[in-house]
Amino acid sequence: MTDTSTPSAAPDRSASFPTRTRPVRLAPADVLRLGLLGIHTRKMRAALSALGISIGIATMIIVTGIPASSQQAVLDQLSALGTNMLRAQPIPDQDPPMLLPAESVGMASRIGPVTRASAVANTHAVVRRSDLVNPNDSSGLSVLASRTDLLEAVNGRVRSGQFLDPSTEEFPTAVLGYLAASRLGITTLVPGQPPPQINIDDHWFTVIGILDPLPLATDLERSVLVGWDAAGTVLGFDGHPTVIYVQAREDALEDVRAVLPAALNPQLPGLVQVSRPSDALAAKRVTESTLSALFVGLAGVALLVGGIGVANTMFISVLERRREIGLRRALGANRGQIRGQFLTESVLLSTLGGVAGTVLGVLTTIGYASYQGWPPVIPVLAVAGGIGGALLVGVVAGVYPAIRASRLTPTEALATV
Template sequence: MDPSSPAPVTPVRLSPGDVLRLGLLGVRTRKMRAALSALGISIGIATMIIVTGIPASSQQAVRDQLSALGTNMLRAQPVPDQDPPVLLPPESVGMVSRIGPVTRVSAVANTHAVVRRSDLVDPFDGSGLTVLASRNDLLEAVNGRVRTGRFLGPASAEFPTVVLGYLAASRLGITTLVPGQEPPQVSIDDHWFTVIGILDPMPLATDLERSVLVGWEAARTVLGFDGHPTVIYVQAREDALEDVRAVLPAALNPQLPGLVQVSRPSDALAAKRVTESALSALFVGLAGVALLVGGIGVANTMFISVLERRREIGLRRALGANRGQVRGQFLTESVVLSTLGGVAGTLLGVVATVGYASYQGWPPVVPVLAVAGGIGGALVVGVVAGVYPAIRAARLTPTEALATV
């Protein structure tokens, strides 16, 4: 080789740090434009977080309300009008509790006693009310609540005390219990029982609203109750509710499971499942629209940036920058803008969602996928939105770019 000839030019390889600094160059030198571009994508990502977080919080509130009604509850009882009558074993609660997905079990039993407001009322006029022997854990099994007073407990259940269902209290003329005053009494088969509590309405257990609940042991000793439950209330995991329903009859009456009938899952559970699937589809649609709008904004900004910076591109190409380096610079700038907007939008969306849900009294729910999708989606949008402007910038030759200066 001729020593006087110039040495071949070796292309300069840029490190990832150099590419990042070049990408940040446009952000630093055009701060207002960069801020507005990041604002566009941040609004899109914040919208995605909000349109998924707020409906998810509302949906969780609806799920909590439906679950409080008893969407995971089943009711098992003997088939009526059999001769001789079908009796469930006294050990029914323990037998059912051994079923894996079952979370709570309780029972009541019809004592066939008559309740009256006073002993002056017709002995055969029970006001259409049923006197039930109740286990102490019944309230938890049916998701019931005490309106006033208290429920049966280990101490009171052995004494002549009763808790009135919502409609039973109304028919007996006992609507409230005043602390400090002597509690009212009712007559059950000529035995006086003290009223210690009144229940709230129970839409999914209306039979208990018309009932007078007596402690299990008190019903045995005072009313002659034989210990055989007549209704078993079961709570189980919602995902296994149908399986539990299928095995309940055999668990309660292994010899004749056909003589035990079990209620189907409540319509509230079906409504809950339909609501979840419908809202999930809505979330996906809204999130897609929000990301599309943000991506169009970034693509538009980067395209205009290429047009405005033709001189810079021409100078860099004239100084030796190859097409790959120019392409990497503008693609990096697009990703940086989108990432900054994605992080800001995610934070804004989370704060707005938590604030609105708290204001409405809902449990704040920010889907993890929405947060991850906010930042990850911003990266994807930045890459997609920056590809064409970056390719367009790289195709400019030095003479073509400088010709417009």
């Protein structure tokens, strides 16, 4: 007899071995939304937290930008004095006197770091206000043959009139130094009126310009400058320069000073003396190093204050949101997800505050510098450090609160419900 009964089903062994559930992995976008959710639901607290870090970052930008702008204004003033200028001339009282080659300016210009070179030469002529003055009375003034590019080489400015140029240097024209103009009684040139004339070795020269004071070239203030070509044709100038003015890169100024005598007089470099860099350059370098160290210290203090504020805010946030943490843990969130939520919220708060503080600091610095008449200077490191520092502060300030939040068990967190 055939057994038509259906075979019994095999026992389901899998029922006795429950499958192990794995926590859901949150995508970075989900973690970002959780961080934004905490900020969105507590707008006022988030705004106050971001305000704290923004004030810290804005302070960092301001305490670096405003002093940097002031420093740049000071450095510009020092540079205008001629901090990168050297003065070379033969050692005085030589017998016979040493003469620099006529090609000295070109020889100095070929030195690599040199950016500009010019020259003057003493014509040993006598200048008088008129031919009626005693011929032996020169008023202590020197008559110097000048190249047309001298004014740029000594950072000089014309107070009245104009300086020598290619169209005037061949003619009997003269430019007066600041003190020379005062001693000759010619203090200004009035446009539209005939220019005054002075007598140089019984030759009449027309005054076409008056210079401003030259703090680092005072010898030119007591001089009457005439064109290089005119000095040769009218006053018998032999073409040998007396003083060479050289401008060079400030970082290579000492090197240029060392090689300049040999460049001007290869045969007898020991008979050429070169002025040392001006005290203004030393003051400029001290100003740069001192203020730079001050900026770093102020920026560090401002950033530390902002970081403490964010850390305090995040710590209080963990205490206030214990029930939310417990509920999420009870629904399956693991410790890593809790840490990621609070760490993301801390970084977002700091970033928002950093961006706002950077914008506020930049605008404040530009406005104040413009009001003071300074060149606005926004240090690139300060701007990059404003946002980068905010990110770093957010991470550091959020690590401990995030770890503390993740260690709360569901029962411990929900105990206050």
